[in-house]
Amino acid sequence: MEARLVIWLISALVVFSNGQRFKSDRHNLPLNDLILLSDRAFEERSFTSFRLPNTSVPTQYMLELDTNVHLNQFTYSGKVQIQLTTLQATNQIVLHSSGSTINKLQLYNANQLPLALNEYIVDEERQFLIINVKETLPANANYRLLIEFTNQLRNDLTGFYQSSYQAEDGTTKYIAVTQFEASFARSAFPCYDEPWIRATFEISISCGLSYKATSNMPFAAIAIQPDQKKLTRFRVTPRMPTYLVAFMVTDFVSKRVILKEPTSLTMEIFARSSAIDELDLGLQKGVDAIRAIERYFDITYDLPKLDQAAIPSFMFGAMENWGLVKYAERYLLYNDNTSSNWDKEAIVATITHELVHQFFGNLVTPKWWTDIFLNEGFATLYEYQISAEIEPSIRYEELIAVEAVQTALYVDSRPSTRPLSHYVETDLMSVFDIIAYQKGGSVLRMMKHALGESTFQNGLRRYLRDNQHSAVDPNDLFESLQSAAKEDAAIPQTTTVGAIMSPWVYESGYPLVTVSWTPTSGEVVFRQQHFSDGTPDSRTWWVPISFRLSSQPVSDETETRVWIPQGTLQVAVSLDIPSDEYLLVNPHQTGYYRVNYDGELWGKLIDKLMADHDAIPAVSRSQLIDDSLKLAMGGQVEVEVTFELLKYLKNEEDYIPWYTALASDNLQFINKALLVDEVAYGALKAFVGSLMEHLIITLGFEERSSEPHEHQQFRAMAIEWGCRMGYDRCRTGAHQLMMEDLEGSQLLPSYIKQSIYCGGLMDATQEEFVAVFNAYQRSTDLSERAMYISALGCSENKQFLIDFLVIVLGAGQEISLRSGEALQIVRSVYSRTNIGHEAFQAWLEQFNDLILSSSIGRQADFHAILADVENRKANFGNFAQLITLLKAWKDQTEGGVISK
Numbered sequence: 001m002e003a004r005l006v007i008w009l010i011s012a013l014v015v016f017s018n019g020q021r022f023k024s025d026r027h028n029l030p031l032n033d034l035i036l037l038s039d040r041a042f043e044e045r046s047f048t049s050f051r052l053p054n055t056s057v058p059t060q061y062m063l064e065l066d067t068n069v070h071l072n073q074f075t076y077s078g079k080v081q082i083q084l085t086t087l088q089a090t091n092q093i094v095l096h097s098s099g100s101t102i103n104k105l106q107l108y109n110a111n112q113l114p115l116a117l118n119e120y121i122v123d124e125e126r127q128f129l130i131i132n133v134k135e136t137l138p139a140n141a142n143y144r145l146l147i148e149f150t151n152q153l154r155n156d157l158t159g160f161y162q163s164s165y166q167a168e169d170g171t172t173k174y175i176a177v178t179q180f181e182a183s184f185a186r187s188a189f190p191c192y193d194e195p196w197i198r199a200t201f202e203i204s205i206s207c208g209l210s211y212k213a214t215s216n217m218p219f220a221a222i223a224i225q226p227d228q229k230k231l232t233r234f235r236v237t238p239r240m241p242t243y244l245v246a247f248m249v250t251d252f253v254s255k256r257v258i259l260k261e262p263t264s265l266t267m268e269i270f271a272r273s274s275a276i277d278e279l280d281l282g283l284q285k286g287v288d289a290i291r292a293i294e295r296y297f298d299i300t301y302d303l304p305k306l307d308q309a310a311i312p313s314f315m316f317g318a319m320e321n322w323g324l325v326k327y328a329e330r331y332l333l334y335n336d337n338t339s340s341n342w343d344k345e346a347i348v349a350t351i352t353h354e355l356v357h358q359f360f361g362n363l364v365t366p367k368w369w370t371d372i373f374l375n376e377g378f379a380t381l382y383e384y385q386i387s388a389e390i391e392p393s394i395r396y397e398e399l400i401a402v403e404a405v406q407t408a409l410y411v412d413s414r415p416s417t418r419p420l421s422h423y424v425e426t427d428l429m430s431v432f433d434i435i436a437y438q439k440g441g442s443v444l445r446m447m448k449h450a451l452g453e454s455t456f457q458n459g460l461r462r463y464l465r466d467n468q469h470s471a472v473d474p475n476d477l478f479e480s481l482q483s484a485a486k487e488d489a490a491i492p493q494t495t496t497v498g499a500i501m502s503p504w505v506y507e508s509g510y511p512l513v514t515v516s517w518t519p520t521s522g523e524v525v526f527r528q529q530h531f532s533d534g535t536p537d538s539r540t541w542w543v544p545i546s547f548r549l550s551s552q553p554v555s556d557e558t559e560t561r562v563w564i565p566q567g568t569l570q571v572a573v574s575l576d577i578p579s580d581e582y583l584l585v586n587p588h589q590t591g592y593y594r595v596n597y598d599g600e601l602w603g604k605l606i607d608k609l610m611a612d613h614d615a616i617p618a619v620s621r622s623q624l625i626d627d628s629l630k631l632a633m634g635g636q637v638e639v640e641v642t643f644e645l646l647k648y649l650k651n652e653e654d655y656i657p658w659y660t661a662l663a664s665d666n667l668q669f670i671n672k673a674l675l676v677d678e679v680a681y682g683a684l685k686a687f688v689g690s691l692m693e694h695l696i697i698t699l700g701f702e703e704r705s706s707e708p709h710e711h712q713q714f715r716a717m718a719i720e721w722g723c724r725m726g727y728d729r730c731r732t733g734a735h736q737l738m739m740e741d742l743e744g745s746q747l748l749p750s751y752i753k754q755s756i757y758c759g760g761l762m763d764a765t766q767e768e769f770v771a772v773f774n775a776y777q778r779s780t781d782l783s784e785r786a787m788y789i790s791a792l793g794c795s796e797n798k799q800f801l802i803d804f805l806v807i808v809l810g811a812g813q814e815i816s817l818r819s820g821e822a823l824q825i826v827r828s829v830y831s832r833t834n835i836g837h838e839a840f841q842a843w844l845e846q847f848n849d850l851i852l853s854s855s856i857g858r859q860a861d862f863h864a865i866l867a868d869v870e871n872r873k874a875n876f877g878n879f880a881q882l883i884t885l886l887k888a889w890k891d892q893t894e895g896g897v898i899s900k
C-alpha cells in the first residue's frame, strides 16, 4: 500500500502507509504525531493464539457474490466453496470469518459426500470460524467446504465497503469496493486470511445492469439473470494470498490501452464519469511504469490485464491488488488546469510504487507481516528510482534522500523505534510505518550502492525468479543477493550479504560514523557508535564507507571504499587531504547513517559551502544540514559549527537543502522551541529571515514558464517562511496578492494560496482579517476551509488571534464550525509564532473555566496540545547556546540585514 502511508490519522493529513505510498511530508507531519506514531506502533506482543492452527490449507476458492448497491442497498449475499487439504490429522477446520451471518455450512469429502459436523463456532475476538467435525480427518486428504452467508457492505473503508460520490446532477451515487490488506478479506467472506497461504480464486459477482463488476482477472462470461441483474464470472486467478484479492461494483467510466510489445497487456483506468478527462496521466504513467519495471527486473507481468481505479473514499494512498490497483482519487486523477506540480509528483510516484508491488508483494510475498519491509522497502526504493526514469523532470533520485532517508533516520533514533523485521500478531497495521517504508527503502538503497547497481539488480532478478508465486523471509533475499555478490566479488570474502544485512534488518537503530584526521600521520579514522536520542548502546553494524576527495577521484563516488565490520569500532585509512580540499563522507547520502567530523574537517566543509556550495551535491548539502542540526541538538557537535554551517544558506537557491533545513524536525522544531520567548524568537527570525532574503527575491511570487518542476512547492514554502521570519518585502508582496484574490481581480492558484494568505495576513488590518474570516465561513469545501484556518493563524495581531480562539468556545450562533475545526483553529494559532503563543496563553488565562467546560476542553487532543506547550517551555533551556549565538549575531548586524 502506499503511505503515503498506513494508517495513521494525522491532524493535517491522513497519512497511510499501507501497500500504498506514504509520502512523508516533513513539513506537514506534526512532530508530536510522528512521535506518537512511532511510540504507538511497537508495543511488544507475546501471545501466539491469533494465528490459524493451519492444520488445513485452501487450494481453490469459488466465490459468488450477489450485490444490490445499484439500488442503494448495502446488504449482500455470498457463497464460497473452498477446496482444502488437511496437513495433519484433525477434527477441526479453522479459518477466518468476521461479520458474516452464516446461513449454511457443509463439508464434503473427495467423493462429494457431506460429512457429519458437531457444530461450528465463531470466535469473535480472534475472528476464527471453527468447524468441529464428528470424525477425525486424516492428513493429506482433500475436502470441499461450502458456506452460504449474508453480510453488509462496511462503512469504515475496510473489507467490502460502500463508497459514494456526488454525481454531476447532484445525486449521491453509491459503489461497492474492497480494501483487504492487511486482514480485512475475512470480513468480506470466510477465508484463510494469512499472507503465506496462496490459493486460486474464481469469483462471480451479480450487480445491477447499469453497474459493472471488476476484479483481479478479466471476465470470462457475462450473463443477464432472470431477476434483471448481470452476473459477471471472472477468470481464475493465479495462486495468491487473500489480502490481494479485489473487486468492485461501480458505475465508473474508463479509458483503456492494449499493449502488444514485448508482451500483450490490457491496461484500463476507471473513475467516476465527471473525472473522465483526468485519466490520461495515470494511464500513460501506468504503461511507462510497468514496462520500466519489467525491463529493470527482466521479468514479465503475467496477468492478462492491469487495471487502475480512482476510489472516492479510500483509506490509504493506494493498494496494489493484483491486476486491480486502487487509489485515493488525489493519487490518480490529474487535471491539467487545476492540479499542482506536487499532485503530479505524487501521482507518478504512487503509481510506480503500486506497480513495483505487482512483483514485490504480489509475485513474491513475505511469509508474515513481520517482514512487510520486503514489500514496502522495495516499493519505496523503486518508487523513486523508476519514477525518475519515467518522469525525468522530477528529481526523485534526490527526493528519496530528504523524504525517505532523513525521515527514517529521525524516527529510527528514538528509543521507541523497532527493527525492520518485527513480529506482530494482532495490531497488524502497526508495522505499516516509517520503519517498513522509509527505513526499508533506505537500507535497501544502501545495499544497492554497497554491492553496486548491477550486482544488486542481478540478485533481485534471481530473488524474483527463484521465489515467484511463493512466500519468503529475509534469508531468501540474502541468499539471492549473496550469489550475485559472490559472482561479482562485490563484498569482502570474509563476510556474506546475510552477515552484512542482518544487523540492519534484525536490530533497530543505526550508527553514527565519526571521521577524524591526523594531518601529521596522514591518517583518517572512521569510528562507529550507535546513534540514539536516548541512551546509545554498544551495538555495531557492517558500515559501508564511501567518500569524496577530489584529489582521489573515482568514477562512482557512492562506491564502498572501506567497510567498518560489525564488532569493529573503527578503521583507519591513509589519506592526504591538501589544504584547499575537503573530505565528504557518504556522498549523496546513500549510506543509512549519520556522519560527524572533527573540527578541522567540519571547517573545511563549511569553507567550501561558503565559497562554492554548488561544488557539493545538493543531497549532501541537505545531509550536512540535517546531520549537523541533529548532532548539535544531541550535544555531539559544538553549536557554533552548526550555526556557521547554516550561514551558507544565504546563497542557497536549491529546493533540496531548503526542504531539509525548514523541515518539522529541523528549523521548524527550533522555531517551536524558541517562540516561548520574545527576545530569543526575535533573534531567530532576524537570522533565518536574513538567510531567506536572497531566496525569496530569486523565486519571486509569480510562476515562470520554464522554471524547474519543484519551484511551485519551493515558492509556497519560502513565502510562508520568509514572511513569518519578518522579511518586509515578502509580507507586502503577499498582502497585495491576497487582496487581489479576495477582491476577485486576480485569483491565486490553489497550490500557493495558503502561503500567500498566511504572509498577507501577518500585518493585515482588522477589516482584512474579518474579510478572510468571512471567506472561511462562506466556504463549503473542507480543504479550502482548512486552508483559511491555517492562514488566519498567521496573523501577528494578538487580539485578532484571541478573538479567533474564542470562537472555538461556541460563541455566536452565526459562526459555523465543522467537525474538527475547533482543534484546527487552536493548532493554527498556538504553535507557529511567538505572538500566537502569547495569544494562546492569554486565551487560556482569560477563559480558563469556559474552556474546561467546553467540548474542546474535554478532548484528549486538546490536552495533548496543553502538554506540548508545557514541553516547549521546558525544552527552551536546551537551546541556551544557540540563543546566545543568535542574539550576538543580531546585535552585530543590528537587524540591518532585514530589508525595509
Ligand SMILES: [Zn+2]
Pocket: 001, 002, 003, 017, 018, 019, 020, 021, 353, 357, 375, 376, 379
Ligand atoms: Zn506499498
